[in-house]
Amino acid sequence: MASSIQILLLSSLLFISLSNAQTSFRPKALVLPVSKDPSTLQYLTKINQRTPLVPVSLVVDIGGQFLWVDCENNYVSSSYRPARCGSAQCSLARASGCGDCYNGPKPGCNNNTCGVSPDNSITRTATGGEIAEDVVSVASTDGSNPGRAVTVSRFIFSCAPTFLLEGLASGVMGMAGLGRTRIGFPSQFASAFSFNRKFAICLTSSTSANGVIFFGNGPYNLLPNIDASQSLTYTPLFINPVSTASAYSQGEPSAEYFIGVKSIKIGDTVVQLNTSLLSINKEGYGGTKISSVNPYTVMETSIYKAVTEAFISQAAARNITRVASVAPFDVCFSSENVGSTRVGPSVPYIYLVLQSESVAWTMTGSNSMVYVNDNVLCLGLVDGGSNPRTSIVIGGHQIEDNLLQFDLATSRLGFSSTLLGRQTTCANFNFTSSP
Known part of the structure; x- marks a missing residue:
């Protein structure tokens, strides 16, 4: 009732x-x-x-x-x-x-x-x-x-x-x-x-x-005549029972959108991390949310270290040379041995594994790497400290040229991973009015 x-x-x-x-x-x-x-x-x-x-x-x-x-x-x-x-x-x-x-x-x-x-x-x-x-x-x-x-x-x-x-x-x-x-x-x-x-x-x-x-509802048509809604994979959205706003009332749930990351893979390697951090606890700490106000993805320190070490190891296996940090990034590389592909720099892919092994949000080089100059590119992740409110905050750079559909009624997220592989981008909506 x-x-x-x-x-x-x-x-x-x-x-x-x-x-x-x-x-x-x-x-x-x-x-x-x-x-x-x-x-x-x-x-x-x-x-x-x-x-x-x-x-x-x-x-x-x-x-x-x-x-x-x-x-x-x-x-x-x-x-x-x-x-x-x-x-x-x-x-x-x-x-x-x-x-x-x-x-x-x-x-x-x-x-x-x-x-x-x-x-x-x-x-x-x-x-x-x-x-x-x-x-x-x-x-x-x-x-x-x-x-x-x-x-x-x-x-x-x-x-x-x-x-x-x-x-x-x-x-x-x-x-x-x-x-x-x-x-x-x-x-x-x-x-x-x-x-x-x-x-x-x-x-x-x-x-x-x-x-x-x-x-x-869709269609969400991008030039050249691609309905990006057809590229979506779906995963549940979760509600954090405690507000994540700067000021809130007792008992107020978060208005933000959380997804259930179960594990992280770099290439074929599963990153070893404390998986309890990937769940939201009763105080509202932990979990993974999607943010457009953080320019880059922010990870709790132990997750950040595990992910960056695995990435550095796999990059080294491809003869990609690490160079000095460039703020705000710790992990940077020489662009010398990094090839270029349709989906960005040729680096190991990062996979956020969701409700099952077969459902993963793929971050290719276009979303993982940031060119800071012609010679240097950095891994676009930031260390969020040892006790952040949210363990992983997926930031703006990581969602660019991805279509994300938030369905509030069914509480699910549709995500495309990069649209560059479909030979379109988020800048390809035709904003000129139809005749």
Whole structure:
């Protein structure tokens, strides 16, 4: 039997869905561009928000809880509505407390409103912020091109003060949270337009061309006429029972996406490591998550040492010479004996073995190695210390030119491994509108 709270939330969602999508055109999917900022290595997207609409640049956080934007600096909108205490919006946002603001009323500062903790997950800083609704407009898609813009008239988000932008790329106004919450992007878009609660992300390694995020079902077509959704292998997503955000309430689960890595192989060799670190314990420590805010994969010290030693040994067997470290990387090589292949530098492959030996996420040279100059390339892994919150954080470089589909309803991840082997990249979505 569903509890009365769940029924209230579902009816609230339905109410918000109906009021959100007042349009006869019902998109099957939505699309957003994603660029890579060369100076910070952050992944950025743009939405249109407010009345009149304003382009808003945001850092993409795959595991972020919700949309937050700076409301302190020139937030002007005739359609801004603060969420009143006790409202369905506060309930959906799991907002705690009820506050007054004596410098208002203005966006981010109103009496009798509920608040959450917007989180800059790059700097690990969180603060208090008012929950509100405003208009959000994004492009629909048929999977091949962007189509007409569609509007969610009451998109729930959090205001934040300007200081929370510190550490984010120039020109950014907030962060786009794609995490597993009722007010994350995937749930709100699915609710507004009645499509499946899923999204797919394809980050590009290029700093001059856009990658792509899809909300809703495929196809996910990339030039030259390749439906990347056909390349997916599936593995379960796990919920960490303890929040991994910078600030959270007791009993709140993590909004981030965890997968069940069982072992790691370098080439044919199984890396010897403490496998208990690969599970999430009851305090919420351990496990493997996917992150777009870490530029490179971060591993707990003992895992990092075991993986890098196995990689160095196999590279040496190929006459690949180790050279001095280049920060932030410890393990670097001369490019002299490293051949070039369609899937990146010719180095030993790294396999993350998932629910069975036959299901593995393959990291070829394009995702494992980073060229720091013409003569040196480094293994793009970073030592995360001896007691990190999460044992393995799969970072941005390791997911570039991979299609990842997060299905929140069935709690599974579809992953392609590198698309370079299929002779396409994440920069190959055709962002010119269809005729």
